[in-house]
């Protein structure tokens with residue numbers, strides 16, 4: 001297989017992944033209530049404030065930030081398709097949606113009053129993201145991210161193995177707090193996303209989306225594999241949710 005054939009297959013995979021995830025309201029666990037609770041730890045985000053929403057997906061959290069603040073919001077995601085979805089919501093000129101790579105952001109130093117990232121910082125790594133993004137925050141600015149974390153010290157091997165493969169650097173809340181402090185922040189708050197953020201808001205709507213997706217791509221092994229993986233992830237959450245969760249980490253730049 002030559003390079004161009006390989007890259008075509010790659011492009012095809014990406015377009016399928018984008019199509020599936022674009023059909024969901026959110027691309028990871030979360031809820032309006034949890035975003036609002038996280039926002040309650042911040043000073044008022046009035047019209048003179050700027051927030052970055054990094055790894056915004058199709059903008060579920062961006063919409064909430066838009067509704068609950070008066071700030072200017074820059075929303076960034078790697079996939080232009082997701083950004084187009086967000087743009088098509090026509091939320092107005094307080095949102096600047098941009099395709100971009102969270103590992104290579106080019107904002108000027110001290111641009112933002114707050115940096116937001118729901119279910120996305122794992123793509124750069126928790127510690128690396130906190131360290132690299134810190135310079136984009138104004139002095140005293142706030143970072144608020146959710147990341148998958150262990151909730152217990154011991155866990156069954158089936159779920160430990162799954163996460164070891166999916167996110168080898170996953171760790172517990174205490175370690176992430178230490179990591180945040182080491183990266184130059186004072187910890188303000190941490191709380192675990194309730195189960196409904198996963199079940200009602202993510203896995204349940206995904207079931208219907210998966211049926212439609214499979215119907216639209218009959219006999220397509222890539223589509224089948226994608227859905228199989230999503231279903232496995234949901235089943236594991238059902239079985240082992242007491243051992244892990246998404247956790248908010250909210251810190252203030254020192």
Ligand code: SAH
Nearest residue numbers: 026027028055056057078101102118120123
């Ligand atoms: N915050 C959204 C999406 C979470 S899913 C929500 O809560 O619904 C994780 C997101 O990170 C996806 O949209 C994915 O496209 C994005 N992403 C992955 N790697 C990225 C990168 N290197 N730079 C920017 N975004 C990235």
